[in-house]
Amino acid sequence: MNVPYVNLAAQHAPLKAELLRAAERVLVAGQFVLGPEVDEFEKRFAGLCRVPHAVGLNSGTDALILALRVLGIGPGDEVITAPNTFVATVSAIALTCAKPVLVDVRDDLNIDPALIEPAITPRTKAIIPVHLTGRPADMEPIMAIARRRDLYVVEDAAQAVLAEYDGRSVGSFGDLGCFSLHPLKTLNACGDAGVVTTADEGWAQRLRVLRNIGLETRDNAVAWAGNSRLDTLQAALVMVKLRHLAEWTEARRANAAFYRTALSDLPAVRVPAESPREKCVYHTFVVQAERRDELRAFLAGKGVGTAIHYPIPIHLQTAGLSLGYGKGAFPVAENQAARILSLPVHQGLRREEAEYVVAQIRAFYGL
Numbered sequence: 001m002n003v004p005y006v007n008l009a010a011q012h013a014p015l016k017a018e019l020l021r022a023a024e025r026v027l028v029a030g031q032f033v034l035g036p037e038v039d040e041f042e043k044r045f046a047g048l049c050r051v052p053h054a055v056g057l058n059s060g061t062d063a064l065i066l067a068l069r070v071l072g073i074g075p076g077d078e079v080i081t082a083p084n085t086f087v088a089t090v091s092a093i094a095l096t097c098a099k100p101v102l103v104d105v106r107d108d109l110n111i112d113p114a115l116i117e118p119a120i121t122p123r124t125k126a127i128i129p130v131h132l133t134g135r136p137a138d139m140e141p142i143m144a145i146a147r148r149r150d151l152y153v154v155e156d157a158a159q160a161v162l163a164e165y166d167g168r169s170v171g172s173f174g175d176l177g178c179f180s181l182h183p184l185k186t187l188n189a190c191g192d193a194g195v196v197t198t199a200d201e202g203w204a205q206r207l208r209v210l211r212n213i214g215l216e217t218r219d220n221a222v223a224w225a226g227n228s229r230l231d232t233l234q235a236a237l238v239m240v241k242l243r244h245l246a247e248w249t250e251a252r253r254a255n256a257a258f259y260r261t262a263l264s265d266l267p268a269v270r271v272p273a274e275s276p277r278e279k280c281v282y283h284t285f286v287v288q289a290e291r292r293d294e295l296r297a298f299l300a301g302k303g304v305g306t307a308i309h310y311p312i313p314i315h316l317q318t319a320g321l322s323l324g325y326g327k328g329a330f331p332v333a334e335n336q337a338a339r340i341l342s343l344p345v346h347q348g349l350r351r352e353e354a355e356y357v358v359a360q361i362r363a364f365y366g367l
């Protein structure tokens with residue numbers, strides 16, 4: 001059997017007619033940047049996350065950069081986040097010329113709230129909790145610290161659309177929430193796209209200015225800014241997929257539940273837990289496995305595609321060396337980096353494929 005890690009062609013095949021109709025509509029209308037399709041998409045996305053405003057952008061990375069810019073974060077400021085995130089979280093901080101400050105994570109792969117407070121200095125302006133794998137970070141203590149210490153919170157919800165914590169959508173806790181619609185995310189454009197959510201109308205307006213080269217009106221720029229606009233075509237295509245997102249999310253959750261049960265008696269493979277406070281959406285299903293690299297090679301030999309998100313913590317990547325942390329600075333994240341393995345969990349995964357993946361994992365450990 002061949003079980004690819006992702007299968008975007010299979011995701012799009014049943015949507016082909018609807019996607020082509022949406023593309024044709026945009027082609028005929030002839031508006032390719034922003035416009036009514038983007039407005040409509042923003043309304044629907046805001047409704048999905050139960051937040052007042054959503055602003056469509058060209059990527060999740062620019063979502064993070066512009067969120068920090070809206071908050072006025074820049075040179076001399078510090079922003080706290082986790083070392084095991086996708087590099088874009090930390091790039092965004094560095095690109096505003098603020099200093100990224102990293103703190104270690106817990107077993108849930110998310111930032112350890114107990115380590116945030118000791119990392120706060122008079123220069124700290126914001127915390128970026130990352131809802132890694134589609135599992136919400138522990139927002140109650142994080143928001144309590146932010147309120148007590150007067151810090152902004154920017155959620156990196158790039159992997160977590162529809163995830164919930166205490167019944168509330170991620171992206172609605174912090175001052176701003178950043179989402180990615182990259183092709184490998186669950187809600188995906190056919191190219192790059194991103195979104196920022198916020199309850200603050202002023203910030204939403206500012207984001208619309210900053211995404212459009214600082215133009216407040218057609219002829220007057222009020223800030224230096226780049227071009228981070230959402231393509232109309234992408235907005236139209238994503239709206240087709242929005243209708244299927246709840247069903248895809250449930251399919252991913254069912255796949256995760258299957259793996260969790262089927263691997264529960266295997267001490268060599270620790271499956272992610274899900275607490276009653278959380279609704280995880282499983283952008284990835286990340287186990288922590290003994291002899292991870294051997295297991296991964298074995299599975300590849302059996303036709304099972306896997307991935308590692310992410311093999312090198314930020315502070316040990318070449319760009320991250322300048323942050324001044326060395327090996328050993330974040331023992332939990334570093335230990336996890338050697339053990340984490342993402343199993344296929346996409347919504348198109350068939351039950352017999354998941355059963356095959358489990359059987360191969362058991363075979364590897366001699367069970």
Ligand SMILES: *Cc1c(COP(=O)(O)O)cnc(C)c1O
Nearest residue numbers: 059060061086088158180181182
């Ligand atoms: C994908 C991702 C991003 C960046 O999003 P792009 O749309 O690829 O720019 C940022 N943070 C995290 C955690 C991500 O997974």
